[in-house]
Amino acid sequence: MFSNITEIDELVNRHVLYRQNCLNLIASENCSSLAVRNHLTSDFGNRYGCYSTADPANREYRGNKYIHEFEMKTQDLVKDVFGAAYADLRPIGGHIAGVASVLGLLSPHDLVLEIHLRDWGHGLVTLMREASHLQESIRLEFIPFDEDRAVDLPGLLRMIHDLKPRMIIFGGSGMLWPEPIAEIKEIASREGIILVHDSSHVNGLIAGGVFPNPLQQGVDVMIGSTHKSFPGPQGGFILTNDGEIYKKIGNTLGASLVTSHHLQRLPALAVAMLEMKAFGKEYGTQVIKNSQALGRYMEEDGFRVIGSARGYSQTHLILVDVSEFGSGLEISKQLEKANILCSDDFGQLDRELRIGTAEVTRNGMREGDMKFIADCFRRIIIEKEEPGQVAEDIRGFTEHYRDCLYALK
Structure with a gap:
């Protein structure tokens, strides 16, 4: 239970600092501009x-x-x-x-x-x-x-x-x-x-x-x-x-x-809405480019990406079948320990991950950065690396991507 405003602010600030050091690839979330x-x-x-x-x-x-x-x-x-x-x-x-x-x-x-x-x-x-x-x-x-x-x-x-x-x-x-x-x-x-x-x-x-x-x-x-x-x-x-x-x-x-x-x-x-009128085409184009690049790099790293024959995606997300490596739910929890946030398939088939590119695109990431992201998935899921070291590398990487682009000032 909170007893004063300082305690409220401290917990909110802990959340903000934590999320700054994460790769947020949850397709149903985005960052809002200031x-x-x-x-x-x-x-x-x-x-x-x-x-x-x-x-x-x-x-x-x-x-x-x-x-x-x-x-x-x-x-x-x-x-x-x-x-x-x-x-x-x-x-x-x-x-x-x-x-x-x-x-x-x-x-x-x-x-x-x-x-x-x-x-x-x-x-x-x-x-x-x-x-x-x-x-x-x-x-x-x-x-x-x-x-x-x-x-x-x-x-x-x-x-x-x-x-x-x-x-x-x-x-x-x-x-x-x-x-x-x-x-x-x-x-x-x-x-x-x-x-x-x-x-x-x-x-x-x-x-x-x-x-x-x-x-x-x-x-x-x-x-x-x-x-x-x-x-x-x-x-x-x-x-x-x-x-x-x-x-x-x-x-x-x-x-x-x-x-x-x-x-x-x-x-x-x-x-x-005004931001989308001003920057929507540039933003949306980069989101899709990032999705397609991430799909390609994930496939190169040994993952089965849904729709690879069609170009991986025409939206802000890709779907990856991880069933050969384990439960989608458990894998998503292991990724979270490494500060990689994405969604499993909500207990349906328990075999897929949904990986979104909208927020990282607004943070300033482009196609080449998708290689680092794909490699982080490989290190956790395929190579079974300890999450702590991957989280530390992500922390260093995200320090360069804390802006919110495609935004009005």
């Missing part, structure tokens, strides 16, 4: 923004005229960056945005196709169905994938023909390649299938114009979070070009799922 962090502290954090979807100006709480102006301008900025007609920034995370989309657009017993957790899906409907009444009211099947962890388009088309789903949710936490949205848009429109894209992991790349924009490809709804490849504060959003869909999801979101939507994040989000 400009973004400085805009997380304001009087907004003590206010309520509860309002209806159709008329955000009609708020339940008084005294928000400037907050309303700020939120509308931030919505316009988000719509501009992502090419959307409508934006709802009330979700406090990508998962809440997804829950609102599913509940707002489906009827009882509709069938949803989503990505299985074993294929690094977010498990949106899977987790929703852990509530017994939702298990009874939402049917679920899974999108097929090939050995390169790309969507199996012929298999998906067969599922659409045979099962007649009401909704398909693309996007996952281990996304290596763009999904075949354009290829199924015509049949989806003809059959009345709602297309949703969970862009939580790739929306920083979408904002930079280096990954296909799902809205431009024809999805009905784009949902996501703002703190993965997109380097903003934690939060979520819902984007669409359909006014009726916007209202249905929004009226489900608030006030049943979200009332106060953490207004303090909006100034920081606006700054991050």
